[in-house]
Amino acid sequence: MGDNVRRGRNTSSSSEQLNLIERLARSITWPRFIFAVTLTFFICSILFPFYWMVSSSFKSYAEIGGRHPVYVPSALRLDAYRELFDPSDPNFQNFGRNILNSVKVAVPTAVIAVILSTLGAYAVARLRFRGKGVLVNGILLVYLFPAVLLIIPLFAVFSQIGMKLGFSVQDNIPVLIITYLAQTIPVALYMLANYFRTIPAEIEQAGLIDGCSRMGVIWRITLPLSVPALVSVAIYTFMIAWNEFLYALVFLNSRSMFTMPIKINTIFNSPSPQPHVVMAASTVMTVPVVILFLALERFLEKGLTAGGVKG
Amino acid sequence: MKRGQLSRWDSLEARESRLAWLLTSPTALIVFGLIIFPAIFSIWISFHDVTLRNLNDVFHAPFVGWKNYVRVVNDFAFKFQNFRQWGAAVTSVVYSFASTFLTVLIGLLAALLLNKPFRGRGATRAIFLFPYVAPIVSVAFVWRWILDPRPSGVLNDVLMRLGLIGAPKAYLATRGLALLIVIVFEAWRYFPFAMLMILARLQAIDKTLYEAASVDGAGGWHKFRFITLSELRYVLGAVFLLRLIWTFNKFDDIFLLTGGGFGTNVLPVLTYQFSFGAYNFGKGAANAMILLSILLVFLLVYVRTVMRSTD
Numbered sequence: 059m060g061d062n063v064r065r066g067r068n069t070s071s072s073s074e075q076l077n078l079i080e081r082l083a084r085s086i087t088w089p090r091f092i093f094a095v096t097l098t099f100f101i102c103s104i105l106f107p108f109y110w111m112v113s114s115s116f117k118s119y120a121e122i123g124g125r126h127p128v129y130v131p132s133a134l135r136l137d138a139y140r141e142l143f144d145p146s147d148p149n150f151q152n153f154g155r156n157i158l159n160s161v162k163v164a165v166p167t168a169v170i171a172v173i174l175s176t177l178g179a180y181a182v183a184r185l186r187f188r189g190k191g192v193l194v195n196g197i198l199l200v201y202l203f204p205a206v207l208l209i210i211p212l213f214a215v216f217s218q219i220g221m222k223l224g225f226s227v228q229d230n231i232p233v234l235i236i237t238y239l240a241q242t243i244p245v246a247l248y249m250l251a252n253y254f255r256t257i258p259a260e261i262e263q264a265g266l267i268d269g270c271s272r273m274g275v276i277w278r279i280t281l282p283l284s285v286p287a288l289v290s291v292a293i294y295t296f297m298i299a300w301n302e303f304l305y306a307l308v309f310l311n312s313r314s315m316f317t318m319p320i321k322i323n324t325i326f327n328s329p330s331p332q333p334h335v336v337m338a339a340s341t342v343m344t345v346p347v348v349i350l351f352l353a354l355e356r357f358l359e360k361g362l363t364a365g366g367v368k369g
Numbered sequence: 370m371k372r373g374q375l376s377r378w379d380s381l382e383a384r385e386s387r388l389a390w391l392l393t394s395p396t397a398l399i400v401f402g403l404i405i406f407p408a409i410f411s412i413w414i415s416f417h418d419v420t421l422r423n424l425n426d427v428f429h430a431p432f433v434g435w436k437n438y439v440r441v442v443n444d445f446a447f448k449f450q451n452f453r454q455w456g457a458a459v460t461s462v463v464y465s466f467a468s469t470f471l472t473v474l475i476g477l478l479a480a481l482l483l484n485k486p487f488r489g490r491g492a493t494r495a496i497f498l499f500p501y502v503a504p505i506v507s508v509a510f511v512w513r514w515i516l517d518p519r520p521s522g523v524l525n526d527v528l529m530r531l532g533l534i535g536a537p538k539a540y541l542a543t544r545g546l547a548l549l550i551v552i553v554f555e556a557w558r559y560f561p562f563a564m565l566m567i568l569a570r571l572q573a574i575d576k577t578l579y580e581a582a583s584v585d586g587a588g589g590w591h592k593f594r595f596i597t598l599s600e601l602r603y604v605l606g607a608v609f610l611l612r613l614i615w616t617f618n619k620f621d622d623i624f625l626l627t628g629g630g631f632g633t634n635v636l637p638v639l640t641y642q643f644s645f646g647a648y649n650f651g652k653g654a655a656n657a658m659i660l661l662s663i664l665l666v667f668l669l670v671y672v673r674t675v676m677r678s679t680d
Binding site for chain 1: 382384385386388389390392393395396397399400401403404405406407408410411414419424425426427428478479482493495496497498499500502503504505506507508510511512513514515517520521522523526557611614615617618619620621624625637640641644645650653654657658660661664
């Protein structure tokens, strides 16, 4: 290929256009070509589902139900969003309530998980105590047990306790939060312990020598130095609770208590299919997560590899 | 109090140890109460007749020995019948291995793409993580909407326009094809995890190895085969194992995509159907224990063969 181009330059070297083609042809080598094609394929197959989700959410009922798919919606129609949020719509879904439920579950989960795992992670990273090995290995076990295995005994035990104390297992947000803590604390503890180990111990020892207690050192030295890690762990655990499906499916029973994933599942499985409404609800649920992730990508990536979203 | 006792009680080591217990006790309580205890309790449930009737009095449930296990193994949804009806046990194994293999392969390809600097690498890397970060409910339903069996489904429309298929296909409602699609979905959603882990290792490979190989006259393929792959050996093994465990335990993906129908029923979904569809918790727990045993056999074989051979 390069040979042809060089010959071409010899015959009509003055042509400006050929110069451009020549430069292009020279820069395109086989490896680069394969690289570009593969990269394009990757990006398209990743982004197309997201494009399809957002664009479908702006389609009208006619565009959704037509004989052929509509690749670009004719206008930014808000029919689907009106159905989700506008009380005057005949098919009003009251999705705002489901968003609120998700927030009510995800925010306490994140806050409690960060507080408890900060304490635990500090002890694991800095202090020597008996039973540390058992604790750390016990935490790793959560990676091995499937959620469906744990949910049966949890359901049985909580209904037993609930009967004794007079609360219902189902539609009980605190119960759901407690089960989410079991899923988020191990990951949070693992991430934070790794972070605390990167803080030089000398700084803390200086504080101890100056007369601070251990708790004083944690509060005045370690925590202020760990703000980025704490924020990313909080967001991370928030995302796990926000996305969780199985436990919410089992523990939530009445429509008014549904979190977003369960509500979307219900809309999807309703007798009259309304894909545009499902896509609008999915968009509402996905956009905050993706924006949070992009804003904090640098911190969160560490979490993705360190702990993994168990799943 | 004697002096000796006082000083031991008050020594730095003892104080640190007490503080460590104080700090870790909430975490330990959650880990043991919500992970270890339920895991043990589910063994107990699997040997007892627990249904919705006696759920409130679960500790007095009648002991039934191996009956639950026998009923699971003889269930037509569980056992292998013929090459058309695989049953959940065989499907689970095939599905987990195939999708883990594909996930790691695509993750490796993506990591190689992003390993060398190019313009827009940071943004591309962020986009590559989208499938992993987005809520499972959203992405599963977008896929279902793209794979819609009507002629107006996007994939049907595109393939029909290209002349690749004559009539619209019901991708998620065709035996064989549905399993294939679910495997592809897993790879699409989870390759970013493999990519991040592999990329971190790739960037740590000593560049002088490649230079030395070039001096020795090694070509691109040889360098990849004998340097890159051999340096990645451990991380590839670790990623494969982690993803295999998680895929084997995964409930959400298949439940949302096919509901376990059309030859895609796997053990976690079957566990859910036994426990929360038929409300036979004993049978569900027995199924979950079988799932866990298969997983433990994997781990044992893996540790004894793969890890020994790489040492």
